[in-house]
Amino acid sequence: MFAVAAVGILVSMTLALARAFLGPTVYDRILAANTFGTKTVVLLAAIGFLTGRPDWIDLSLIYALINFIGTIAALKLFEFGTLAHTRGRDRE
Amino acid sequence: MTVLVLDLLSWAAILGGLFFMLTGTVGVLRMPDLFTRLHAAGITDTAGAGLLIAGMCLQAGSGLLVLRLLLVYGFLFFTSPIAAHALARAGLAGGAEPVGPSRRRGPGPRQGAR
Amino acid sequence: METAIDVTLLALLGLTGIALLRVYNLVTAAMLLAIYSLLCASLFTTLDAVDVAFTEAAVGAGVSTVLLLGTLALVGREEKRPLKRQALPLIMVVVTGAALVYGIADIPPFGAPDNPAQQHVAPVYLQESEAATGIPNVVTSVLTSYRGYDTLGEVTVIFTAAVGVLLLLATGRGRGRGPDDG
Numbered sequence: 001m002f003a004v005a006a007v008g009i010l011v012s013m014t015l016a017l018a019r020a021f022l023g024p025t026v027y028d029r030i031l032a033a034n035t036f037g038t039k040t041v042v043l044l045a046a047i048g049f050l051t052g053r054p055d056w057i058d059l060s061l062i063y064a065l066i067n068f069i070g071t072i073a074a075l076k077l078f079e080f081g082t083l084a085h086t087r088g089r090d091r092e
Numbered sequence: 093m094t095v096l097v098l099d100l101l102s103w104a105a106i107l108g109g110l111f112f113m114l115t116g117t118v119g120v121l122r123m124p125d126l127f128t129r130l131h132a133a134g135i136t137d138t139a140g141a142g143l144l145i146a147g148m149c150l151q152a153g154s155g156l157l158v159l160r161l162l163l164v165y166g167f168l169f170f171t172s173p174i175a176a177h178a179l180a181r182a183g184l185a186g187g188a189e190p191v192g193p194s195r196r197r198g199p200g201p202r203q204g205a206r
Numbered sequence: 207m208e209t210a211i212d213v214t215l216l217a218l219l220g221l222t223g224i225a226l227l228r229v230y231n232l233v234t235a236a237m238l239l240a241i242y243s244l245l246c247a248s249l250f251t252t253l254d255a256v257d258v259a260f261t262e263a264a265v266g267a268g269v270s271t272v273l274l275l276g277t278l279a280l281v282g283r284e285e286k287r288p289l290k291r292q293a294l295p296l297i298m299v300v301v302t303g304a305a306l307v308y309g310i311a312d313i314p315p316f317g318a319p320d321n322p323a324q325q326h327v328a329p330v331y332l333q334e335s336e337a338a339t340g341i342p343n344v345v346t347s348v349l350t351s352y353r354g355y356d357t358l359g360e361v362t363v364i365f366t367a368a369v370g371v372l373l374l375l376a377t378g379r380g381r382g383r384g385p386d387d388g
Contacts, residue, residue, distance in 0.1 A: 001103060001151070003207050003289045005144060008110035010214050012117035017218055020127070020241060026233050027126050027183040033237040034175055035120060036135045037267070038117060038168060039113070040244045042141050044251055045148055045164065047211065057206070059251060059259055063244070064164050066268035068171035070240050073272040075178040077279050078186050079160050083239070092113040 002050040009043045030074050037067030102150040109143030116140055125191040126183045130176050137172035141165065212252055219245045230285045236274040243267045254317075257345050273371060 014038060020032035041060045048056030112135050119132025145165045152158045222242045229235050243266030250259035314321040331344055331352070341347035349357050 001099075001108060001147075005106050005110060005147070006207075006211055008114060008146075012113050013293035014214075014218060015114075015121050015299050016242065017116040017221065020238060021221075022121075023234070025126060025183070025188050026231065026237075027179060027186065027188050028129065029234050029237045031126070031129055031133055031179055032120065032180070033240050034172075035117065036138055037244055038137050038141055038172065039117075040248055041164060041168065042113075042144050045145065047159065047208075047248075047252060049151060050210065055146075055158055056251060057157065057164065059247075059256060059263070061160060061167070062163050062169070062260060062263065063247070063263050063267070064167040067244075068167070068175060068262050069268050070109055071175045072178060073275050074237065075175075075182040077233070077275045077287060079178075079182045086314060 002046045006043060006050055007044040009039050009046060013039045013043065026078070030071060033074075034067065034071045037063060037070075041067070094159065099197045102147040104146030109140050109147060110137065110149050110154045111140075111146075112143060113140030127180060127190050130180055134176055137168055138174075155178050166191065208252060212249065215245055215249050215252070219249065230287060232278050232283050232285055233275070236271060236278065239274065240267050240271045243270070276371075370374075 016036045016039060018031050020036065023029055041063045044056075044060045044063065045057055048054045048060075067078050116132050116134075116139075119135070120129050123129045123132055123196030142165055149158050149161050152161060187188050220243065222245060223350060226238045226242065228236055228282055229238065243262055246266065247259045247262040250256070250262055314323075318324075334354075335344050335347040336342055339351040341349040341351065
């Protein structure tokens, strides 16, 4: 059961990676990285069940948080031009 | 008997989750512009991951494990729409154009800028 | 089954590496690096190195992405293209890679119980650490008890580095909101 899940998630990871390679805009790549992170989270949980060590869910938990931080940092850079300002766009 | 029912239920949930995950990712690959791709990616994060994690919950056995799985899904459930919203906002501000009848340049499919 | 997962992850890792070499937009490179370290961490997990996978996820996918993007905010987002292709780096990389692949032949089999690494002090830790320290997880007991001062030093170094990076990145906010700000 979990083997099927792992294979399916790996296939969709490959597809998301293709979108990250193709682009064309930077936002597409950020989107691809974000969905790739989600798939990694689920893949790790599936591998944990597959190998009989479901305690690896903790790892998924960390990834679910980490992935969000990276995405938000990238988007903040693009919207404000810097990571430090909160209203950089109309102050430059 | 109960085990069989649980197995059937989690097979159904996992296969359903895989279906949504694969269709969502195919959508991310095939859709014409950023915003439609975001729409497809949202299906992956909510329906796909949600059903897969529900299927795992049915097989988990211990309550603590179910709690942690639900925490994972909880984080995804809250962070994914926020990331999608921020991405759409940043994309619109940064010049990614939606495909379709444009207010400025007339109709016709067009790839995003840059 | 696990071998198939390992091979797939490794293939995706290789593809990501090649794609990283071919992009010139640095933000794209940062996002590909985030994907790269997610793949790395998945591989570490399937190889049973869960503690390394934790570190790779937190440092590689989380902190490094933020630091890279913070740097890009200061230095610009495009890499200069090279004027001409150089042969020497390629030759060096190929030679080094060939030497490493040659070295694989002498590595003892992965995870075998009679490997030298498993014979030296590992049995002592495995048998005595729980009674000696009261911590059920051997990795945790080694990190926090047997080499506790070492770990304390590491944490101090990382904390200092984090404070330094925060001071460097937080330009503007600490200076108040005066008219000459930014």
